[in-house]
Amino acid sequence: MGTLSSTAFAQTNVTMYGVIDTAIRYTNNQVTSNGKLGSQTAMTEGAFQGSRVGFKGEEDLGGGTSAVFKLENGFQSNNGAIDQQGQIFGRQAFVGLKDKSWGELDLGRQYGIANDLLSNYDPLGIGNFNENEWASFYYGTRFDNTLKYTKSFGPVTAELQYSVGERAGQTSIGATSGAALSYTQGPLSIGGVYQQSKDANSALLKVAGLGGSYVAGPATLYVQYFNAKRDPGFAKAASNSGGALANTTLLSNAGNTLKRTDSVWTAGILYQATAVTSFILGYMSDSIKNVSSAGDSGRVSTLYAVADYNFSKRTDIYVEIDRTSLSGGEIQDVNGVMPFAGASLGAGSANAASTRNGVGIGLRHKF
Structure with a gap:
């Protein structure tokens, strides 16, 4: 930790931190260069967290008010490439004011509030393999140009988000x-969220979700449900294009003349077997209405398990296994709008698969 100071102003504490999470992973039914399916062994980002290095700081302004900031770069630990659309601080980049009485207001690139809330009720806190994180693409992970306000009232926390579209004469677009x-309160936590996004053609994405967790001795139970509705043709602009909803991970409904509805359940348990060993079991299931313009329905589900051993407070090693399944119209989804789950299983092609199995062993270090 470094400290920057000035003779004229209060002291600012600046902390450098990071995570490196890397895995060797085997999966079957990956799309090959000739359009068929085959198995793959690769070094990838880890099962738990995207690798990152960041800086955060806080300056006491007096009277219970502080200035805060965070700059967080994401990178792919297997090859050193910048993650998150190539944005230097693509994970987070914001500045804000925090007051003991009035709460906190932050401005910049930040996590969306659906991600903030629902990650609390996910046994992995939202995973990082494609197969154990796909649900987060329904509501988006991070948003540019965002104002976010947070205020706690005892055991209750309220959060508001507005991400600016920045379109002249069309303030709501994007x-x-x-x-x-x-x-x-104690072992129980519950929460709810509503989030809405508008694309370049005023098509809407509406997300409503609920979740809860409960700690019972060495076990923590998690459950959540959210419903995501995309208007016909809803789409985000290409990354780094400056268009509406660019640099988000939102799922598209492009090419679909019908409103798509995803109803997603996640449930799981984290069991702390010993001070250094834990086990996680989780299940995600999405029931889809209007996968395509044909009005067909479909389903995507993933069952996963993780065994984690901590060498220390900062370093752990783990094994993860998962099975992802597609059914109904999702197998033949010619739009390929299910990121990584549908599209990478060859959805819409003659060689489409209905299942994928994966196993990975990973090493994570926090600093």
């Missing part, structure tokens, strides 16, 4: 707004 409320 904008995302929402609100979240959570309650945490």
